[in-house]
Amino acid sequence: MDSTHDGYITDVAYIDNYYEQLSPLAINYLAALNGHLPRNPDDFDYCELGCGNGLSLVVHAATHPGGRFTGIDVIPDHIARARGLADAAGLTNLALYADSIADWVARDDGQKFDFIAMHGLYTWVSDAVRADIHRFIERRLKPGGLVLVSYNAKPGFSAREPLRNIMRRFATPLSTNPLERAHLGLSYLRLMLNAQVPFFRLNPELAKYAESLFDKDPHYIAHEFFHDDWHIFGVDEVAGAMQNSGLAFAGTLPLWQNHADIDVPANVSGLFNAQTERVTREVHKDFLYNTVFRTDLYVAAPADAAPLPRTETLAAMCFRAAVPATDVQFAPLAGANQLSLNTPLHRTVFALLQDQARTFADLAAQPALAGHGRDDLVAALTQWVLSGQVRPTLPAPLPPSHPVIAATNRALLAEAFAAGDRDGALLLSPCYGSAFWFDKTQALALAVLADPAAGEAGATLAELMKHCGLSMEEDGRALDEEALANLAMDLSDDLEASGALTQARLLGVVG
Ligand SMILES: C[S@@+](CC[C@H](N)C(=O)[O-])C[C@H]1O[C@@H](n2cnc3c(N)ncnc32)[C@H](O)[C@@H]1O
Structure with missing residues (x-):
């Protein structure tokens, strides 16, 4: 018998899963890019609703020491796993609750948040739970606070609705077990795909999407398609509901969709540029691009509040070049239209961010940029960020060797090795307030390099392998000191040769 909550x-x-877009730093940048003031990165409260196994929360709590983090999820096993990881990492700024959102709506403890984030929740819950999400936001978001919400979007996902419906119709009467239902639903699709039935012949994009489902984990299939509720929203519908909760639309992902000079192709830009209301522009773009999934930002502000100038909202945010000068790509930026990074202004901005992080205000005050207008400077900087070659950074990041970072990396590594079916391991990037995936063995070698308590490499490796539950035997014999030292050296050589070390340095994972 399956169990459900609402x-x-x-x-x-x-x-x-880990989602960098839920990082407070990433949310702050998205807000500032759209003319909304970022929250204070040194002192804030953050809540993730439906936080699942808590991987994102653990990464963000470890890398944002100025934040106090809260995770809420109704599945006790999810919270138990999140807690296990947070405890192993020794995090003191993360509180986790095996509660429903309704429990928090009913509780009147006065706790409020600067950020409320939810990923993979809004579409899959009942109208009653969505109403609780809105009540939660209304009661617990601070003035000027930011909400990040993702959902299956119109019009793109609407076309996929018949696939969910037919899988459920077929599988539900045959089993009460959600994983069995997922397998049964997929087996039905396989039969229909192989038979090349008219539905798939006439809808080749849906056939492609159906094929892609066979690569997914059955747990994902169960959670995507087999809850009772699955609501596909237009951005205007979500914006309307948020407006009723006192929030205004404040931006969207991917980032290029916030750059009005490249977010639509030139042949239709005239039509779009006549459209000044942002949510309506987003609705048109969803039609244009057949959007299937949206991640949107809202701010606690009246819907008609005018955005502030980017020069003001970006002023205190820090930025740094994320590639060496020798590797810079000046090619026109991808988007619906093309923008070049190969101008004297772009080159000067990049050079100034090459070796040190600077706030926008500091950058703008540099003599090398005198004579350039502030708006041009904002455009150049944000275009660099769009290209991924300059990144927002935390103002005072912990060093990669900091005990909290090292302990969290160890916990993430142990978790990754314990999850036998996962190829990669996450390692923290304290300066970017996030984490990046590495091959597990390379992650182990990087953790040896980054370990602050590292003495002799072989001994550090042995200690980490033990921590991760890895065998330290070869041909039935325990690796001795010399063998461990050689293994550490081989792993380190492989890091250099494969480019993983360079990559890890660029990502701020090792110093
Ligand atoms: C699809 S999962 C997404 C997990 C995670 N945010 C991610 O994207 O990987 C949705 C999560 O929301 C939680 N959830 C669903 N309804 C809830 C409710 N009423 N109160 C609290 N959590 C809920 C589920 O337990 C589940 O962990």
Whole structure:
């Protein structure tokens, strides 16, 4: 028999995922890019609703020491796993609750948040739970606070609705077990795909999407399609609901969709530029691009509040070049239109951010940029960020060797090796307030390099391998000191040769 909470399956765990877009730093940049003041990175409260196994929260709590983090999820096993990881990392700024959102709506403890984030929640819950999400926001978001929400979007996902419906119609009467239902639903699709039925012949894009589902984890299939609720929203519908909760639309992902000079192709830009209301522009873009999924930002502000100048909202945010000068790509930026980074202004901005992080205000005050207008400077900087070659950074990041970072990396590594079916391991990037995936063995070697307590490399490796539950035997014999030292050297050589070390340095994972 399956168990549910308000129609949401609670007896099947969701897959492990990390989402950089939920990082307070990333949310702050998205807000500032759209003319909204970022929250104070040194002192803030952050809540993730439906936080699942807590991977994102653990990464963000470890890398944002100025934040106090809260995670809420109704599945106790999810919270138990998140807690296990947070405890192993020794995090003191993360509180986790195996509660429903309704529990928090009913509780009147006065706790309020600068950030409320939710990923993979809004579409899959009942109207009643969505109403609780809105009540939670209304009661617990600070003035000027930011909400990041993602959902299956119109019009792109609407076309996929028949696939969900037919899988459920077929599988639900045959089993009460959500994972079995997922397998049964997929087997039905396989039959229809192989038979090349008219539905798939006439809808080749849906056939492609259906094929892609066979590569997914059954736990994902169960959570995507087999809850009672699955609501596909237009951005205007979500914006309307948020407006009723006192929030205004404040931006969207991917980042290029916030750059009005490249977010639509030139042949239709005239039509779009006549459209000044942002949410309406977003609705048109969703039609243009057949959007299937949206991640949007809202701010606690009246819907008609005018955005502030970017020069003001970006002023205190820090930026740094994320590639060496020798590797810079000046090619026109991808987007619906093309923008070049190969101008004297772009080159000067990049050079000034090459060896040190600077706030926008500091950058703008540099003599090398005298004579350039502030708006041009904002455009050049944000275009660099769009290209991924300059990144927002935290103003005072912990060093990669900091005990909290090292302990969290160890916990993430142990978790990755314990999850036998996962190829990669996450390692923290304290300066970018996030984490990046590495091959597990390379992650182990990087953790040896980054370990602050590192003495002799072989001994550090042995200690980490033990921590991760890895065998230290070869041909049935325990590796001795010399063998461990050689292994550490081989791993280190492989890091250099494969480019993983350079990559890890660029990403701020090792110093
Ligand atoms: C699809 S998972 C997404 C997990 C994670 N945010 C991610 O994207 O990987 C949705 C999560 O929301 C939680 N959830 C669903 N309904 C909830 C409710 N009413 N209160 C609290 N959590 C809920 C589920 O337990 C589940 O972990």
